[in-house]
Amino acid sequence: MGAGHAHPLYLDRGGRVHRLAPEVKIVAVLLFTIVVVLTPPTHFAAFAGYSALLVVVTAAAGVPALWLLKRATIELPFVLLALALPIFGHGERVEWLGLSLSVDGLHGAWNIFAKGTLGVLASLLLAATTTMRDLLLGLDRLRVPAVFTQIATFMLRYLDVLADDARRMRIARLSRGYDPRFLWQVKAFAVGVGSLFLRSYERGERVYLAMVSRGYTGRLPVLDTRRAHPREWAVAAVLPLLSAGIAVALA
Structure with a gap:
């Protein structure tokens, strides 16, 4: 019951992304996810840009693409739900391969699939580059209760x-x-x-x-007092800033 406790999703690659302070990675993924969620589903080019950003981060972190895709299958139940929306949706309909599909349902299905997939991939990248102990340490530094x-x-x-x-x-x-x-x-x-x-x-x-x-007062002692360097915040800010730029440019 020591302090290591690496979770099954962690990949010990020792790359630059792994060495970043956990709090900067948590904030970067959170802001990236917010940008993705706020993007209208009809801005298809923006979602392509977000995907390209995640590809770059994946390569920089040294995370195998096949490993990432296998674990992204966790969203399959939501994808199956999304596939039902065009069939059972209401409003304007279009014909495709003999099927009558709802336009609103198609947009809703794409919205769930695109945003869900990007969110899952970003979360997997965070988990693959940060140990569970560091995730908790980062949340503590971010003043989570x-x-x-x-x-x-x-x-x-x-x-x-x-x-x-x-x-x-x-x-x-x-x-x-x-x-x-x-x-x-x-x-x-x-x-x-x-x-x-x-x-x-x-x-x-x-x-x-x-x-x-033994003196426990409701808070465990913090053994690692290192704080994120401003340079680390600048590196981590690249992902949300570029995603926000894509959202604005392709709006």
Whole structure:
């Protein structure tokens, strides 16, 4: 339960983007996403420009394009929802391959697909270049309420412990010849979840009391006091500034 805790989406490439302070990357991705969301869906050239910017950032970060695209499939449920909009939408309709499609539905589907894809790719790039610990540290430096960052920190530190508890409980259940696979056998699973919750709650109480006895006041000590250099802010500002320029120029 040390301080490393690199999440599965992190790629240790050691590039310049990786070395940027986490708070500047968080702000850059947030502002880029805001620009994308505010862009009208009919400005197709602007979305092409945003995509080109992400391609450049991907190359600079050394993130493999195939790795990025595979993990972007997380948005598939939203894409499937978007595909239904032209069929069930109202208003003016057009004929395409024997199908009657709603114009408003087509615009809505494109809006979901384009903005959702760009947002997911930008978030994946942030995750691929920043460890979970640094993400939490960056949020703390950006003055996110301490209660949120502390909860996320404890969750990160004890997620592996909970997963290991769940694994041992499953092995114990299997060793006793019980492997529920059907709905009417769900009782064992429900009992296991309840036991895991009680164990986690009791462990949390013990850990909290131990921390208080050692001087915990509601905020963990910050071991890394380095602040982002103005040069890092300038480098990170390139992405949102160029995206804003594209939005204005192609409006």
